[in-house]
Amino acid sequence: MFYPGTSAELSQSVDALLGAVSTPRESVTPKALIVPHAGYIYSGPVAASAYATLRNAAGRIRRVVLLGPAHRVYVQGLVLPEADALETPLGNVRVDREALAAIPWVKRSAAAHLKEHSLEVQLPFLIRALGDFALVPLCVGDAAPEEVARTIEALWGGDETLVVVSSDLSHYLPYAVARALDGATAEAIVNLTEAPLQHEQACGATPVNGLLVVARKKGMRPEMLDLRSSGDTAGGRAEVVGYGAFAFYAAGSRETQRGGEEAHADAE
Template identity: 55%
Template structure:
């Protein structure tokens, strides 16, 4: 019997009707492509992404700027490892979902069994379905993956209290090759006035791009813990970060009195010398 994690935030964070959801996704991806396209069509894709996880009307356009870069990997990317922060259930460690698949209005995505087996023995990893049951940070990424990559397997991990080293250890165990993409789900600063948020978020972006080991704090990004783990692993694997988009809810669909920051990053493998 398949253990299905049903969609929990469809109709709230994104449309629950498949036709509307599909249309919205195509719109965001098309607009991101038109805004950011330059040069010949890429034949490779990033190893890792950082993308926001708010309601689509707020952060969908920013997330799309990252997802569009995965388009060349359709049919080649086999697994997406997704890490996001725990918003609803406090716990120590990194939580597996205890599910075989995740449902969205666009269908179900299977959980990668081999990936689960590869990390289940690590002391920081536990199976905690309740941490996944109502968590939006991972779920909102799934329709984008379905639109861009089709039927791909996922390894969704909710990150509770953990060290960057513990996160990086999980990422290293799942690193794989071009068939595996790592996705970190995180917004940036929360509920500052517009100008102040822009200043805070710009400093956070510079910190991430430096890749120098300086930790990101939770007042800078709700997903600071998985971001810090990725930055450790990215440094060790010689990835090169690139900022794709930086905006906030005051730029998209909200008031500028108290905004939430959103950024999209891609991390690329260094080109090999022939």
């Protein structure tokens, strides 16, 4: 429903989207991403701007903590799948069973994951960007930001772990109205707002709010990578869905990078 169903066509589609993104300004790999989850013809270019930041991370990032809203089944809190792997046309992605020991409070639900697209549509991008990795897939339902943050922090790890939050922005508003609302939402995200985002602003507001709690606590540096809507990509403008891509960098990452560049310049 959301992307090509054959391996060859899907690989070609994802690689083309990633190839269309210019080299990211940052050479530092982000610790966390917010990425949209619509059909690739609609949100694929925006999603690619986030995954392009992982160009140098293959082989280093070995675990992805993936959180997305539950669209089809009511979920209390956060839930894991009952499966040992998630199947895609590009191969299976194994669930990181060892990591699950760190979050014993999170229950499992096969029903919540069975038809949940917010997680599945991220997997082909992750596979093409990272190669082999283990996954902690979390459907997020009715949960407080602190509950989501607790789970993210428990799985935070080091450079081997990437956190991805799957969320679109506004839904089915006129183009100009959506553009204004999405702009305000993006500003709130990059400013690490303490006021929780509402679901009218982002369908994945709950996991986004949890990530923002962690980002504030850890002093992270957010950056907006792209902000568009279906009216900019492959749809009309009477009713659009908003898409944003954001990267979160560890505190001091830019300073560390700049310091290395200055030291290199001094050596020359």
